[in-house]
Amino acid sequence: MSSEKIVPGRILYGPDFEVIEGYITIKDGIISKVTEEKVDSQNIITPCFVNCHTHIADSVYKDPPLGEYDRFILQHDLDSLVKPPDGLKHRVLQKTSTQELIEGMRYSLKDMLATGTSSFADFRENGLPGVLALKDALKSTDIDHTILGRPSGYVGGTDKTIMEVERILEHADGMGISGINDMNHELIEAIAECTKEHKKIFAIHCAEKERKGIDTTLGLQPNFLIHMTRALKEDLETVADLDIPVIVCPRSNFTTGAGMAPVAQMLEMGIKVGIGTDNVMLNSVNMFAEMEILSKVFGLEDRQVFKMCTINGASILGQGRTGMIQENCRADIMILNGYSNNLSGTADVLNSVVRRARPDDILAVIDSNSCKN
Structure with a gap:
């Protein structure tokens, strides 16, 4: 049976990390869909390092x-x-x-x-x-x-x-x-x-x-x-x-x-x-x-x-399907706490991820290997 996971928030999407609001659908370790719509979450979803x-x-x-x-x-x-x-x-x-x-x-x-x-x-x-x-x-x-x-x-x-x-x-x-x-x-x-x-x-x-x-x-x-x-x-x-x-x-x-x-x-x-x-x-x-x-x-x-x-x-490293959030890429992502004392009030999501985000801002790390059946 296939497993499916929905992750809402502000997403750093695509190869240029455009910030969009919406949710990611993950199926068997792969990003099957990225939907842009208003969601009730300020968390930040980024590709893993x-x-x-x-x-x-x-x-x-x-x-x-x-x-x-x-x-x-x-x-x-x-x-x-x-x-x-x-x-x-x-x-x-x-x-x-x-x-x-x-x-x-x-x-x-x-x-x-x-x-x-x-x-x-x-x-x-x-x-x-x-x-x-x-x-x-x-x-x-x-x-x-x-x-x-x-x-x-x-x-x-x-x-x-x-x-x-x-x-x-x-x-x-x-x-x-x-x-x-x-x-x-x-x-x-x-x-x-x-x-x-x-x-x-x-x-x-x-x-x-x-x-x-x-x-x-x-x-x-x-x-x-x-x-x-x-x-x-x-x-x-x-x-x-x-x-x-x-x-x-x-x-x-x-x-x-x-x-x-x-x-x-x-x-x-x-x-x-x-x-x-x-x-x-x-x-x-x-x-x-x-x-x-x-x-x-x-x-x-x-x-x-x-x-x-x-x-x-x-x-x-020859890993072409990871390193970014996009359909059909591997679901190697981290969810950062957009409500944390450190990240709340950001003027620019990407700038804040780069300049001030810390490991203690991480709510979860999802790697494609562990979320496969």
Whole structure:
């Protein structure tokens, strides 16, 4: 027997998030109808977030010391925190038991759903065991996921590494590589080629701390890039010409001292931009926090901010039927309390969702997987 659910309120409808009053009809996890009419509800219905870049394995070691302070100012050292193989994150992952890692990841998966995220893409360290650990953690949730693994080591013969990559690709959606400067170039080229032969996703960090290696990275023809914080205009022009999407991680880049990605330039050049929260060790998985920074610190148009956090992310990850509210799309939606102390009295619904909405405004998260029979 089919299940049907009616959700009334103010709806952010379609790819441009037009605010309409009415109700959504959901049948077997799909939006079967959107009806525009006057309803007795001020609640706000929005698509769920798509978090395009996470590292959730380091959920077991949240908020470590970030470095030394000089005159009350943090002296950032990105490499000491996350650079493989000896950065703090990697030392923690190596010494933590698999069961502890799985439990930590489960907490973050639940937190994603609770804060309005219905889909995420994770760069998973530690080879095949790392991928299998994340798949184990995912058994307890209905959240959509894209798992991007990586080899367990950064030295050794190409043939041995490619054999490991092939085993990983049997269980993962692709490969997520730390960066062009963290591995032998010939090896990374072989990994990219192997991934493409398997018709899987190849993604890579690029220009997070320094510009070095951008041209070599682009030559790998990745499906998407992470960060591009240090990219120059000419780099972005090449990225736009190659039609490569970019995932930016605003809070993470501030936390590590990487700086501000040139997001406005990316958008002006027609680059498709998605948003990620990056390492749970450094930042929560709360996408509302990313939106507020993008709106108020980067000064970006609120509609574009919301697109980057929803429909753009869905498109980049190949999830074309989610990220927006429209007929025949998947019913991955959240209902925000339009009567809350925070959201009541809004002059513009979309602006308020982007600039001030918080997880405690969420009345319910409906994901398409859990509302199927």
